[in-house]
Structures are given as structure tokens and as C-alpha cells.
Amino acid sequence: MAAPRCSAKVQRLSTFSGMKAIGQQSSMRAASPITSSRQQVVRAARSQLAIEARKVAVLGAAGGIGQPLSLLLKMNRMISQLALYDIANVAGVAADLSHCNTNTKVTAYTGPEELAEALKGADLVVIPAGVPRKPGMTRDDLFNINAGIVKGLCEAIAVNCPDAVINIISNPVNSTVPICAEVLKKAGAYKPRKVMGVTTLDVVRSNTFVAEANQLDTKEVDVPVIGGHAGETILPLLSQAKPKVEFTAEDAAAMTKKIQNAGTDVVNAKAGTGSATLSMAYAAARMAESVLLGLNGEKDIYECTYTESDVMPGFQYFASKVLLGPGGIEKFQPLPELSEFEQQGLVAMKELLTANIQAGVEFANKA
Ligand SMILES: NC(=O)c1ccc[n+]([C@@H]2O[C@H](COP(=O)([O-])OP(=O)(O)OC[C@H]3O[C@@H](n4cnc5c(N)ncnc54)[C@H](O)[C@@H]3O)[C@@H](O)[C@H]2O)c1
Numbered sequence: 001m002a003a004p005r006c007s008a009k010v011q012r013l014s015t016f017s018g019m020k021a022i023g024q025q026s027s028m029r030a031a032s033p034i035t036s037s038r039q040q041v042v043r044a045a046r047s048q049l050a051i052e053a054r055k056v057a058v059l060g061a062a063g064g065i066g067q068p069l070s071l072l073l074k075m076n077r078m079i080s081q082l083a084l085y086d087i088a089n090v091a092g093v094a095a096d097l098s099h100c101n102t103n104t105k106v107t108a109y110t111g112p113e114e115l116a117e118a119l120k121g122a123d124l125v126v127i128p129a130g131v132p133r134k135p136g137m138t139r140d141d142l143f144n145i146n147a148g149i150v151k152g153l154c155e156a157i158a159v160n161c162p163d164a165v166i167n168i169i170s171n172p173v174n175s176t177v178p179i180c181a182e183v184l185k186k187a188g189a190y191k192p193r194k195v196m197g198v199t200t201l202d203v204v205r206s207n208t209f210v211a212e213a214n215q216l217d218t219k220e221v222d223v224p225v226i227g228g229h230a231g232e233t234i235l236p237l238l239s240q241a242k243p244k245v246e247f248t249a250e251d252a253a254a255m256t257k258k259i260q261n262a263g264t265d266v267v268n269a270k271a272g273t274g275s276a277t278l279s280m281a282y283a284a285a286r287m288a289e290s291v292l293l294g295l296n297g298e299k300d301i302y303e304c305t306y307t308e309s310d311v312m313p314g315f316q317y318f319a320s321k322v323l324l325g326p327g328g329i330e331k332f333q334p335l336p337e338l339s340e341f342e343q344q345g346l347v348a349m350k351e352l353l354t355a356n357i358q359a360g361v362e363f364a365n366k367a
């Protein structure tokens with residue numbers, strides 16, 4: 001007879017516990033040079049029975065990112081309600097997802113008239129709504145459509161869940177995060193430490209590439225990414241990788257280019273059908289988990305995020321490593337000492353990042 005699937009030993013945890021049964025150890029991880037304190041924290045948090053009930057809203061839930069992201073969030077035991085909102089096709093996604101036997105309740109909302117209900121009571125709002133790139137386009141080419149979408153959604157957030165943490169995925173992130181912040185400011189609802197950009201690069205991509213290039217036996221590498229999320233505004237700090245990895249100057253330049261172009265490589269490989277969806281969903285689910293752990297009071301939860309910041313004088317919005325906690329961002333880590341190559345990268349990004357920020361601020365504030 002098959003073993004009952006719900007026995008304590010086979011009880012499934014959420015996405016980033018490595019899909020292991022409670023208490024099981026990964027011998028690979030135990031032997032790895034990095035003992036990920038984050039993994040330990042996550043596992044500890046999961047094993048507690050008293051997990052605070054949290055509502056998470058996904059805006060753009062029926063899209064290429066929205067669907068796999070919603071599936072990953074449905075597997076997160078910290079989420080009691082998952083509110084899926086889209087302008088189309090969301091009822092089917094919610095019906096499908098609701099058949100997965102986890103305790104997270106899935107609800108569906110379609111069209112502007114149902115947006116308020118989707119948002120009310122949300123602790124975290126994740127926004128992947130908007131159009132993706134096609135080959136030959138820059139992220140800035142999406143501004144004309146996506147700026148208006150993000151603005152409208154954030155106006156509704158200001159009214160219906162002004163205390164929620166907001167994770168913005170919609171491109172161009174360098175401008176959509178300032179748009180969100182400025183819209184909330186205008187509405188008198190801005191919580192500076194709760195508006196965060198989320199990107200594939202910051203959370204997963206750079207780690208994977210650096211691990212592969214150095215043939216590490218783990219992908220749990222920590223490579224902080226600072227600056228922004230387009231072209232040369234993306235600056236991976238290879239000098240800060242943990243575990244430490246050595247790059248020649250030539251290899252560091254090549255790896256930096258590879259990381260900066262990674263989104264474009266996916267867009268080209270998808271040949272007109274969209275941009276990264278699965279790795280982005282994974283990155284956003286991990287970020288959501290980190291945010292919720294922080295809200296629930298877990299210690300030592302760090303992520304890189306693009307947000308309003310004074311970490312780097314001269315840039316009002318900037319990506320860097322932050323400590324998450326009950327108030328959203330609890331603390332900004334000061335920038336570490338950069339290599340000469342990285343210092344040049346900071347200078348090189350100035351013009352583009354400044355223009356992207358300005359475009360977002362102006363768009364949000366025009367009548
Ligand atoms: N931050 C990152 O690292 C990163 C990574 C990948 C993609 N993206 C961006 O994420 C966005 C979404 O990508 P995708 O592949 O999921 O696109 P998609 O076209 O597959 O899905 C977008 C979804 O948004 C919905 N939508 C459009 N307008 C809306 C509105 N006003 N309210 C609610 N929903 C609305 C659409 O109906 C659709 O279901 C794009 O802008 C893309 O560039 C960002």
C-alpha cells in the first residue's frame with residue numbers, strides 16, 4: 001500500500017526549502033563551502049507552527065511570469081490568501097491553481113472594478129503586469145505602455161493597501177519603481193522602505209553564472225548586484241562574491257557583460273514570444289518569501305533590491321543589499337570597497353540611470 005502523502009515525514013514545505021521533508025539534511029549543502037544562513041532561517045521559519053496569516057496580491061497574475069509565480073506562492077506556507085488580479089484570463093488560472101492541495105486560498109479578480117477587493121488587506125503586492133520585450137527592443141521601449149499600467153495599479157494600492165510592501169517586476173524597473181514611489185507620495189501614502197524593485201539578476205542570475213564559471217558545487221553563491229536593471233546600470237560586484245571567487249580583469253569584464261546581457265539573451269532565444277518568465281517567477285517567489293520572513297520578524301534576511309535610497313550619493317533610486325524586517329527594508333548595507341573595474345562601472349551607469357529615474361519621476365508627477 002502506498003504511504004499516506006500527508007505523513008509528517010513527507011510533508012512538503014515551500015519553494016525554497018529545497019523541497020525537502022522537515023528535518024532532512026542535504027549532504028551536498030552540509031558539505032558545501034557556504035553554509036547558507038538564509039536556508040537555515042527559512043527552514044526554521046517553516047518548522048514553526050504559528051506562522052502569521054498573510055495576504056499576497058499578484059497584479060498581472062495571468063501572464064508569463066504571473067502564472068508560475070502564483071504557483072510558487074501557492075506553495076508558500078506563510079501565505080494564507082493569494083489574490084490573483086489581471087485584466088484578462090485570471091479566473092481560469094485561479095480555478096486551476098486552487099486544485100493544488102495546499103492551504104493557501106486562491107481568489108480571482110478581473111478588471112479595474114475588482115482591483116480594490118484584490119488589494120484590500122494585502123501585506124505584499126507583487127506586480128508583473130505589463131508587456132515584455134521582443135528581440136531588438138530595450139527595456140526603455142516598454143515605458144510608453146508599462147508606465148501607465150504601473151501608475152494606475154499604484155494609485156489603487158495607495159487607496160486600498162497603503163501599508164503593503166510592493167515588489168515591482170514590470171519593466172523598465174529603473175523607471176517603474178520611481179513611478180510607484182512618486183504616485184504614492186502624491187497620494188500621501190508613501191512608505192519609503194516598502195517599495196522595492198525585484199529582478200532576475202539581483203536575486204538569481206548572477207549567482208548561477210558565477211557558480212557555473214567557477215565550477216562551484218553549489219549555486220548558492222552570493223553576488224550582490226548594485227545600480228539598476230538595464231544595460232550598464234547593472235553592476236554585479238564580483239569582488240564581493242561569497243564564497244570568494246578569483247577573476248582575472250579580463251574574466252571579470254566578460255562575466256559582467258554576460259550578466260548585463262542575460263535578459264536580452266533570453267529575449268532573443270524566445271524569438272519574439274516574450275522575455276524571462278520562469279527565472280523571474282523563481283526570483284520573485286524567493287523575494288516574496290524573504291519579505292514575508294522579514295515581516296514575520298525573522299532575523300538576518302538580506303536581498304538586493306532597487307529602491308529609493310541614499311546609499312550612493314547622486315542616485316535617488318539605487319539597487320543594493322538591504323536587511324529586510326517587520327518594516328520592509330530595515331537597513332541599507334553600506335557599499336563595500338569596490339574594485340577599480342567596479343568603480344568605473346559606477347561612473348559608466350550615471351547618465352542612463354539618472355535619465356531613467358528622471359523619466360519615471362516626471363511621468364508620475366505630470367497632471
Ligand atoms: N524585473 C525583471 O527582472 C523582469 C524579468 C522578466 C520580465 N520582466 C517584465 O515583467 C513584465 C511582465 O512580463 P510577462 O512575460 O509576464 O508578460 P505577459 O505579457 O506574459 O504578462 C503580462 C500580464 O499583465 C497583464 N496586464 C496588462 N495590463 C494590466 C493591468 N493594467 N492590470 C493588471 N494586469 C495587466 C496582462 O493581461 C498579462 O496577463 C514585463 O514588463 C517584463 O519586461 C521583468
Ligand SMILES: O=C(O)C[C@H](O)C(=O)O
Nearest residue numbers: 133171200263264275276
Ligand atoms: O530582459 C528583459 O526584458 C526581462 C528582464 O528584465 C530580464 O532581465 O530578464
